[in-house]
Structures are given as C-alpha cells and as structure tokens.
Amino acid sequence: MMLYLKLFIEFFLTGLFAVGGGMATIPFLEDMSNRTGWFTHAQLADMIAVSESTPGPIGVNMATYVGYLTGGIPGGIIATLGLVTPSCIVILIVAAFLKAFRNSKYVERVFYGIRPASTALIGAAGVSVLMLCIVDVDAFVLSKKIFDLVDPKAIILFALIWVFTNLVKKTKKFHPLVFIAFSAIIGLVFKF
Amino acid sequence: MNKYLDVFISFAKVGVMTFGGGYAMLPMLQREIVENKGWAKEEELTDYFAIGQCTPGVIAVNTATFIGKKLYGIPGAIVATLGVIFPSVVIISLIAALITNFAHIPAVKHIFAGIRVCVCVLILNSVVKLWKKTVVDKITLAIFICVFVLAVIIDITPVVFVILAAVAGLIIGALKAKKGGEQ
Numbered sequence: 027m028m029l030y031l032k033l034f035i036e037f038f039l040t041g042l043f044a045v046g047g048g049m050a051t052i053p054f055l056e057d058m059s060n061r062t063g064w065f066t067h068a069q070l071a072d073m074i075a076v077s078e079s080t081p082g083p084i085g086v087n088m089a090t091y092v093g094y095l096t097g098g099i100p101g102g103i104i105a106t107l108g109l110v111t112p113s114c115i116v117i118l119i120v121a122a123f124l125k126a127f128r129n130s131k132y133v134e135r136v137f138y139g140i141r142p143a144s145t146a147l148i149g150a151a152g153v154s155v156l157m158l159c160i161v162d163v164d165a166f167v168l169s170k171k172i173f174d175l176v177d178p179k180a181i182i183l184f185a186l187i188w189v190f191t192n193l194v195k196k197t198k199k200f201h202p203l204v205f206i207a208f209s210a211i212i213g214l215v216f217k218f
Numbered sequence: 219m220n221k222y223l224d225v226f227i228s229f230a231k232v233g234v235m236t237f238g239g240g241y242a243m244l245p246m247l248q249r250e251i252v253e254n255k256g257w258a259k260e261e262e263l264t265d266y267f268a269i270g271q272c273t274p275g276v277i278a279v280n281t282a283t284f285i286g287k288k289l290y291g292i293p294g295a296i297v298a299t300l301g302v303i304f305p306s307v308v309i310i311s312l313i314a315a316l317i318t319n320f321a322h323i324p325a326v327k328h329i330f331a332g333i334r335v336c337v338c339v340l341i342l343n344s345v346v347k348l349w350k351k352t353v354v355d356k357i358t359l360a361i362f363i364c365v366f367v368l369a370v371i372i373d374i375t376p377v378v379f380v381i382l383a384a385v386a387g388l389i390i391g392a393l394k395a396k397k398g399g400e401q
Binding site: 053 | 233234235236243269270271272273274275276277278279280283284287288292295296299302303305306307309310311313314315317318325328329330331332333334335336337338339340341342343344345348349351352353358359361362363364365366369370373374375376377379380381382383384385386387388390391392395
C-alpha cells in the first residue's frame with residue numbers, strides 16, 4: 027500500500043513540474059531512480075526506447091513502464107494516474123480562466139523562465155544517459171588508458187545515427203522507430 | 219451509444235495512433251476530433267495544443283482534458299484523459315512484462331545496448347529542437363547554462379530548478395517592465 031502511495035506521489039510531482047511534453051519527464055525519472063532505486067539508469071534508457079517506439083504519448087508510456095517495474099500492473103496504472111492527475115487539475119483551472127490565462131503577463135513571465143530551464147534539465151539527463159552508454163569512466167580509471175574511456179563501437183553508431191537524423195535528407199524525416207530498430211540490429215550483430 | 223463511452227473510445231483511438239507523442243498527435247486529433255466528430259474547431263484545437271505545451275504535464279493528456287471539459291464538463295475531461303492513456307497502459311504493461319522476462323538473455327542485452335546509443339542521439343536531437351524554441355535571447359541562454367551546469371554537478375530534484383526558474387522569470391519580467399516604464 028505504501029509503495030503505491032509513494033508511486034502516486036512521485037508521479038504526481040513529475041506531472042506537475044515536467045513542462046514541455048514527454049522528454050521533460052526524463053530528468054525527473056532520473057532523479058527518481060537515484061533516490062528510490064526502483065529502476066537503474068540502464069532501464070531508464072530502455073524505457074525511453076520502448077516509449078518512443080510504441081503507440082501512446084511518451085510521458086504516459088514511461089510512467090506505465092516505471093510503475094510496472096516497481097509494482098506490477100497495479101503499479102503501472104497508479105503511476106500513470108499520478109502523472110495525469112495534475113495535468114487534469116491544471117487544465118480544468120486554465121479552461122475556466124482561458125482568456126485571463128492567455129493574456130496574463132505573469133503566466134508569460136513564469137514560462138519565459140521555465141522553458142529554457144526545462145530544456146537544460148533534459149540536456150543534463152541526456153549527459154548522464156550518454157555517460158552510461160558511450161563513456162566508461164570505470165574502465166578508464168582502472169586501466170588509465172584513454173582508449174578505454176569511450177566505447178569505439180558506440181561512438182561509431184552514435185555518429186552514424188546523428189548523421190542519419192540530422193544531415194541525410196532522405197532519412198531525416200524517418201520515425202525514431204526506424205533508428206531504434208536499426209540500432210537494435212547493429213547491437214545484436216556487433217555484440218554491444 | 220453512451221456519450222462518455224463515445225468520448226473514451228475516440229480518445230483511445232487517438233492514443234493508439236499517436237507514435238511518439240507531442241506533435242505526432244496533432245494530425246490524429248484533427249482527423250478524429252475535428253473531422254469525424256466535429257467536437258472542436260480547427261483553431262480551438264490549435265489553441266488547446268499551444269496551451270497544452272506550456273502547462274505542466276503531457277501535451278496529449280492536456281489537450282484531451284481540454285476537449286473533454288468543453289464537451290461534457292469535468293466528467294468529460296476525466297473520461298477523455300482516461301481514454302487517451304488507456305492504450306499506453308495496456309501495451310506498455312505487456313511489453314514491460316516481456317522485457318523483464320527476457321532481459322537476462324545475452325542477445326537481448328546486446329540489442330538494448332545498441333538501442334541505448336540511439337536513445338542518446340534522440341535525446342540530443344530533441345534538446346537541439348527545444349533549444350531553438352526556448353533559448354531565444356541572452357537571459358534565456360543564461361538560465362539554460364546555469365540550470366544545465368548545476369543539474370549536471372549537483373544531485374537534487376529537478377523540482378527545485380523549475381521553481382527557481384519560474385521565480386527568475388517573474389523577477390526578470392518585473393525588472394523589464396520597470397525599465398520599460400522609466401524610459
């Protein structure tokens with residue numbers, strides 16, 4: 027019972043403070059992983075991949091996933107409800123004062139500050155996922171060889187996907203699912 | 219058909235058809251809510267979507283709540299929200315159960331190690347995309363740098379940063395207004 031209550035509260039806070047859509051929940055989940063130990067950073071990266079490649083909003087998918095890992099099917103349901111409850115309340119309030127909300131200089135000022143902060147938080151969470159997949163500090167500390175600091179296979183794949191998603195005109199517009207499937211095959215074939 | 223069931227099913231459809239959330243959802247909403255059901259006008263939808271982006275929470279959920287509220291008040295809002303999350307809960311529970319059971323197999327480990335690299339690029343890409351929209355001047359750049367550096371070094375809840383950034387936004391706005399008034 028306590029676990030479900032904790033899950034609900036954690037996701038309620040995430041839903042309340044994550045502004046700007048699905049990716050904005052990542053820094054909150056990372057922090058949750060650090061504090062509660064419900065799931066590892068590696069599992070978080072897997073969740074992002076699964077959430078991107080299955081139907082449904084990313085934020086909702088991630089909440090269900092974490093909830094399931096922590097408390098089975100009821101956990102998944104409770105975490106998801108926790109995530110959407112603040113949205114529901116906030117939107118109901120906003121809907122009641124739609125005009126005032128849209129013209130309020132205070133609302134505008136608050137979001138002027140929050141928007142870049144939210145981007146920065148996602149960036150910082152990205153750094154720690156990067157540390158997990160590509161940079162191996164432990165191996166470097168152990169051997170003191172600079173080549174052990176990065177995983178060359180991962181670097182090549184990273185560069186390849188970056189080029190495909192940013193520079194190649196033909197593949198740029200592909201759905202993330204395509205790149206996730208491609209990386210899965212590369213991971214399997216080259217034994218990542 | 220019961221009106222609430224109708225709302226639930228329509229939003230569940232949108233939930234199933236949305237891959238990736240956010241902007242991917244807009245065309246699905248247009249087809250189902252505007253064209254098929256006539257529950258909202260095109261401009262209303264764009265408005266709701268814009269507000270959904272700058273209020274807390276998942277954009278898809280916020281938009282669903284808005285339309286549900288407009289249709290049948292608070293019960294409508296709740297039913298629409300439940301509808302949009304329903305497919306995710308079912309699908310992800312199944313996948314999470316599968317992955318948990320097969321995670322120990324070496325081949326599955328290799329697959330996920332490869333996928334994680336892809337996730338890094340996807341996060342990087344979305345940060346770049348968000349950067350273009352949210353870091354618009356010197357002040358927002360300063361906020362970005364402060365939060366980014368602090369969040370990387372210090373291990374505290376992001377809630378603190380969001381609240382501080384909101385307060386900073388209010389103060390900067392007030393200072394700007396004062397400066398503008400004096401001139």
